[in-house]
Structure formats: structure tokens, C-alpha cells
Amino acid sequence: MRIAVVSGGNRGIGLEICRQLARRGVHVVLGSRDEGRGNAAAAALREQGISVEPRRLDVSDERSVKELARALAADHGGVDIVVNNAGIAMQGFNAEVARNTIEVNFFGALRLTSELLPLMRAEGRIVMVTSGLGDRRSVSEPLQAQFGEAALTREELVQLMRKFVSDVSAGRHTEEGWPSSAYAVSKIGLNALTGVLARELEGDRRKILCNAACPGWVRTDMGGARAPRSVEEGAETPVWLALLPSGGPQGGVFRDKAPAHW
Numbered sequence: 001m002r003i004a005v006v007s008g009g010n011r012g013i014g015l016e017i018c019r020q021l022a023r024r025g026v027h028v029v030l031g032s033r034d035e036g037r038g039n040a041a042a043a044a045l046r047e048q049g050i051s052v053e054p055r056r057l058d059v060s061d062e063r064s065v066k067e068l069a070r071a072l073a074a075d076h077g078g079v080d081i082v083v084n085n086a087g088i089a090m091q092g093f094n095a096e097v098a099r100n101t102i103e104v105n106f107f108g109a110l111r112l113t114s115e116l117l118p119l120m121r122a123e124g125r126i127v128m129v130t131s132g133l134g135d136r137r138s139v140s141e142p143l144q145a146q147f148g149e150a151a152l153t154r155e156e157l158v159q160l161m162r163k164f165v166s167d168v169s170a171g172r173h174t175e176e177g178w179p180s181s182a183y184a185v186s187k188i189g190l191n192a193l194t195g196v197l198a199r200e201l202e203g204d205r206r207k208i209l210c211n212a213a214c215p216g217w218v219r220t221d222m223g224g225a226r227a228p229r230s231v232e233e234g235a236e237t238p239v240w241l242a243l244l245p246s247g248g249p250q251g252g253v254f255r256d257k258a259p260a261h262w
């Protein structure tokens with residue numbers, strides 16, 4: 001049986017991804033930064049006849065991520081699917097918002113994926129839950145070129161994300177070509193990370209595929225009640241990428257199961 005980890009699995013799109021993967025016969029580890037909320041979400045799924053394994057997972061906390069990796073190795077001997085769904089969209093814009101948003105939305109996905117990659121089995125799948133707001137055109141042309149650079153490395157991307165946070169702190173982010181949206185920059189970074197990881201996986205015998213899914217505007221706590229899409233619709237593309245057959249796409253950003261411009 002394939003083992004999947006879903007971050008931010010206790011509510012919203014993440015919970016629905018857990019539900020759909022479990023329905024398709026995957027053993028789902030539902031990650032939740034609050035243990036009580038994770039247990040409650042798992043209990044609610046159980047009422048629908050769906051069994052998942054709730055586990056504490058705060059993607060901004062190195063120790064929590066390492067603890068999950070240890071538990072997966074001990075209890076399951078590895079992992080097949082990693083869905084980086086956890087995300088925040090904070091009100092306002094200042095240095096703290098920039099730091100926290102990049103920490104969770106970008107570094108959280110990088111941290112979890114890096115920790116779990118050594119445990120991933122052949123034909124593993126990594127999915128980033130991104131956003132249409134992660135469009136490179138919202139940064140200056142020089143930054144667009146850097147994010148889109150075909151040979152961009154993990155270290156260079158990490159430096160770019162750190163530079164955004166320090167530019168905001170220093171009050172120079174506009175001159176440096178960044179938008180006043182930490183969320184948008186975090187998702188541009190996540191899209192670029194998808195390509196970086198895909199390149200790092202070239203030549204890896206396990207044939208792991210790494211892709212990003214934009215769920216569209218979805219009715220969740222984050223998306224609000226006016227959003228046109230249900231969580232079922234929002235989870236469709238992430239679940240499709242999580243279950244891609246062999247030889248599927250690598251390093252792409254998708255919306256409605258089709259390549260998306262970013």
C-alpha cells in the first residue's frame with residue numbers, strides 16, 4: 001500500500017486531499033500542526049468510513065519535521081507521496097508577514113521534502129500546492145529571469161527568498177523589484193522550487209516526479225465563502241499529480257490538470 005503525507009491535512013483543501021487519496025486506497029498520514037485538530041479531522045473522516053493516520057507536523061519546526069520522518073521510517077519503512085499543502089495567507093504587509101509567510105509556504109515545503117526525500121520509494125510523487133498568484137510577472141524583469149533560470153540551484157533559490165525577506169525588513173523591496181505581497185513571492189518560490197527539485201531528481205533511479213498544482217480559488221478559511229470552487233474541485237489537480245502513472249510530467253505547474261503559466 002502506498003503511504004502519503006499531506007501537510008496541513010486537518011482542514012480545507014488538505015483535508016479533502018487526504019479524503020480523496022484514502023478513498024483511492026492510499027494510506028494517508030494526515031499532518032496537522034496541532035495534534036488535537038489533526039485527531040478531530042481524522043475522527044470526522046472516520047465517520048465517513050475513511051481511515052487516516054493523524055500525526056503532528058508543523059512545517060516551520062525542524063524538530064517536528066524530523067520527528068515525522070523518524071516515525072515514517074519506523075512505522076512504514078518509507079513514504080511514496082508527499083503533498084506540500086500547508087500554507088498561510090496573512091493580513092497586511094510588513095517584515096514579520098514576509099518572514100512568516102516565506103518560512104511556512106516556501107521553507108516549510110523545502111524542509112519537509114528534503115527530510116522525506118531519502119525515505120521516498122521508487123515512483124514516489126512530490127506535489128506542491130501553489131497558487132495562481134505565484135506568477136513571475138509580478139516581480140521585476142531581472143528577478144523573473146533569475147526565478148526562471150533553467151539552471152537555478154537550490155542554494156541560489158534559497159538566497160533569492162532570503163533576499164526578499166531582508167529587502168522587506170530594510171524597506172527597499174519595491175526598489176529591488178518585489179511586489180508588496182509575501183504570499184505571491186512565496187508561491188513564485190514554490191514554483192521555482194518544483195523545477196529545482198525536478199532537476200535534482202534527474203538521474204535518480206527511483207523515478208520520483210515533482211510537480212505543482214494550483215487549486216484555483218477555493219471555498220476554505222483562506223479562500224473565503226465567495227470562492228467559486230468547492231474543496232472537491234480544488235483537490236482534484238493535487239490528487240491527480242499525487243497519483244501520476246510512470247512517465248508522467250516532471251517539474252511542471254498545473255491547473256485543472258493542464259500546464260499553467262507562472
Ligand SMILES: NC(=O)c1ccc[n+]([C@@H]2O[C@H](COP(=O)([O-])OP(=O)(O)OC[C@H]3O[C@@H](n4cnc5c(N)ncnc54)[C@H](OP(=O)(O)O)[C@@H]3O)[C@@H](O)[C@H]2O)c1
Pocket residue numbers: 007008009010011012013014032033034037057058059060084085086087088104108129130131132214215216217218219220221222223224227
Ligand atoms: N483557498 C484558495 O482559494 C487557495 C488558492 C490557491 C492556493 N491555495 C493554497 O492551498 C493550500 C491550502 O489552502 P486552504 O485554502 O485549504 O487553506 P486553509 O483552509 O487556511 O488551511 C491551511 C492549512 O495549512 C495549515 N498550516 C498553516 N501553517 C502550518 C504550519 N506551519 N505547519 C503545518 N500546517 C500549517 C493549517 O493548519 P491550522 O489548522 O493549524 O492553522 C491548515 O491545515 C495552501 O497552500 C494555499 O496557499 C489556496
